Amino acid sequence: MCDNAPKPFVKWAGGKRQLINTLLDNIPSSFSNYHEPFVGGGALYFRLWNEGLIKKAYLNDFNEHLYNTYRVIKKNPDELIEELTSSQYKNEKTIYYKLRDKYNQKRYRDNTERAALFMYFNKTGFNGLWRVNSKDGYNVPIGKYKNPKICDEDNIRLVSEALKKAELTNRDFSTVLDNAKTKDFVYFDPPYHPLSSTSNFTTYTKLDFTEKDQIRLKEVYVALDLKKVNVMLSNSPAPLITQLYSNYKQKLVDAKRMINCKSELRGNVSEIVAINY
Numbered sequence: 001m002c003d004n005a006p007k008p009f010v011k012w013a014g015g016k017r018q019l020i021n022t023l024l025d026n027i028p029s030s031f032s033n034y035h036e037p038f039v040g041g042g043a044l045y046f047r048l049w050n051e052g053l054i055k056k057a058y059l060n061d062f063n064e065h066l067y068n069t070y071r072v073i074k075k076n077p078d079e080l081i082e083e084l085t086s087s088q089y090k091n092e093k094t095i096y097y098k099l100r101d102k103y104n105q106k107r108y109r110d111n112t113e114r115a116a117l118f119m120y121f122n123k124t125g126f127n128g129l130w131r132v133n134s135k136d137g138y139n140v141p142i143g144k145y146k147n148p149k150i151c152d153e154d155n156i157r158l159v160s161e162a163l164k165k166a167e168l169t170n171r172d173f174s175t176v177l178d179n180a181k182t183k184d185f186v187y188f189d190p191p192y193h194p195l196s197s198t199s200n201f202t203t204y205t206k207l208d209f210t211e212k213d214q215i216r217l218k219e220v221y222v223a224l225d226l227k228k229v230n231v232m233l234s235n236s237p238a239p240l241i242t243q244l245y246s247n248y249k250q251k252l253v254d255a256k257r258m259i260n261c262k263s264e265l266r267g268n269v270s271e272i273v274a275i276n277y
């Protein structure tokens with residue numbers, strides 16, 4: 001791995017940075033195209049790209065705010081850097097709340113400014129958490145960061161380069177895998193199924209990810225397995241998940257979870273990795 005490796009440009013709940021080496025130990029020995037239908041911060045994608053393992057990739061996430069930022073970084077990194085280094089983006093309370101209103105009222109000039117605001121909130125908002133209300137309005141208060149790096153210019157350029165091999169979409173996971181073929185590799189990292197009814201953060205988008213969605217996902221997993229696509233899935237070790245994937249190889253791995261809306265849920269947790277190869 002070289003030093004100037006691209007890394008996730010956002011902190012993201014469920015981000016896989018802490019688990020990356022374990023995931024790498026479990027990828028298929030070779031594969032054609034790569035698909036990540038719940039890409040989030042994209043930790044595994046950027047690592048695979050840096051290892052030279054990506055030929056072509058299909059990255060998807062249902063969060064439209066995040067998707068817009070991916071698109072802008074891919075197409076217009078210079079404009080985004082220029083915007084983020086302008087005087088608007090200060091880590092100050094009154095400015096933060098003014099910009100939050102501007103964002104929620106869609107008063108940004110264009111998608112570049114929208115992406116810059118999204119990145120600014122991620123660096124200055126409480127815990128770097130993206131949370132929206134039922135109207136998709138961003139409602140996170142300002143965080144307590146002293147001197148956040150609002151614009152990481154080098155990383156934006158590296159990420160933009162890494163995204164040249166990726167097609168980006170913003171759909172439900174069940175609609176993006178028609179082009180997955182034998183020998184491709186699909187990595188699913190869905191919102192975690194809660195271990196108990198109060199324990200988890202699953203609100204990445206205005207729609208919750210429910211038990212029904214976990215069951216829908218299992219059906220997609222099985223269809224891919226029948227097509228001899230390599231599939232890896234990570235999730236919480238909740239009984240529903242271990243049962244759904246009981247026909248596949250499961251490994252229990254340790255992960256450090258940095259972002260959770262409940263502080264007692266940060267720290268070490270176990271995850272299940274289910275593979276079909």
Ligand SMILES: C[S@@+](CC[C@H](N)C(=O)[O-])C[C@H]1O[C@@H](n2cnc3c(N)ncnc32)[C@H](O)[C@@H]1O
Pocket residue numbers: 012013014015016017037038039040041042043044060061062063171172173174189190191192204205209
């Ligand atoms: C656990 S996170 C992925 C974390 C990612 N692997 C990382 O390293 O940052 C789950 C992602 O699924 C997305 N998501 C939620 N519901 C979805 C759906 N129905 N289809 C596709 N993506 C969805 C969320 O927006 C979130 O980014």
